[in-house]
Amino acid sequence: MISHISAQRDLQASVECSFANFPFLDLKAQFAEIRNDLVTAVTGVLESQHFILGPEVEALEREVAEYVGAEFAIGCGSGSDALLLAQMALGIEPDDEIITSPFTFGATAGSIARLRARPVFVDIHPETFNIDERKLEAAITPRSRAIMPIHLFGLPANMDAVLEIARKHHLAVIEDAAQAIGARWKQKYVGSLGTFGCFSFFPSKNLGGAGDGGLVTTNDQQLAQRLRILRVHGTGKKYHYDLLGINSRLDALQAAILRVKLHHLNKWTHQRRRNADRYRDLFMEYDLTKWLVLPCSQETSFHVYNQYSIRAPRRDDLQIYLRDHGIPTEVYYPSPLHVEPAFAYLGHGPGDFPNAEQACQEALSLPIYPELTFDQQRAVVMTISQFYQRETSNISTE
DSSP: OHHHHHHHHHHHHHHHHTTOOOOSSOHHHHHHHHHHHHHHHHHHHHHHTOOBSSHHHHHHHHHHHHHHTOSEEEEESOHHHHHHHHHHHHTOOTTOEEEEOSSSOHHHHHHHHHTTOEEEEOOBOTTTSSBOGGGSGGGOOTTEEEEOOBOGGGOOOOHHHHHHHHHHTTOEEEEEOTTOTTOEETTEETTSSSSEEEEEOOTTSSSOOSSOOEEEEESOHHHHHHHHHHTBTTEEETTEESSOOOBOOOBHHHHHHHHHHHTTHHHHHHHHHHHHHHHHHHHHHTTOTTTOBOOOOOTTEEOOOSSEEEEOTTHHHHHHHHHHTTOOOBOSOSSOGGGSGGGGGGOOOTTSSHHHHHHHHHEEEEOOOTTOOHHHHHHHHHHHHHHHHHHHHHHHHO
């Protein structure tokens, strides 16, 4: 009976997966839902002819600050700039050290290096992909100035531990929340917990614009004022330069678009979490948890699934198989930062952060966007099942 059911599933998978051809992220579907509101918002900006900062940006800043529970929000040009500006506001200097994870996008450590400070890497938890707080204190030196935890893929890092260690050693905490707007640690939104929260509005994010954009949150009024000055060349008064700043201004068109989308964010987050639950149920139904490690869920945190990243043996072969059957996937990230040429000067090599290195060999992200259908998700899981059934068959015939 079991083999008969398995054969039926294989046949059904072959039929359904032959029609699988959908994007990893369908922004067109999102646009179709809110097209009229977006057109109205963009038209309003064009009619105003006010494009840089201004009322739309100020309104977005107020709305995001209220959403995440922070006192202040300061829009900027990108998520990368948000990280950079936060450090500039702290007065980070050459040879200062900031502790972070090597399993992340390059901008995290790159923002540190750009100020000629030193990224100090700490390995990750295998289960969460986030920085291992148990290893933080061993990385602290007299030059340490801040900890930069990453809420990777939308799952908050262990902020209780990070904040306790930071207070003990008088360090700032810069939350890299680029992938995690709406995520919560013990009912508090990320971006409201540390000294700064840094967000990205890159189009692929849960709250994405129509181009680059970013934002920094803080509960410190003086730091907020420094951020506002730093993002406009260091000018508190036109053509007078109080600080050495940069040009990192959020434009009004992006702000108008983001304000429309912010009203839908909770619904989209609910749909992403629904899709994560569907994946879990489907993986259980197809008995794939003996092969795969599913994304971590914790009672202490509220995951927003910017990515749905599994750990899979023979990841690269699986990805090729899925691609050949019309199933889109992405690898975040193919190599940890400590072995990348840009960070070779730090003197690390393979084996220094084994959990991060293993994650780079096993992590595979599946489509998780709100508009993803149950049939599409079943096609994903069926095709993964086909791959591992084939692997099992090959092993049994050897």
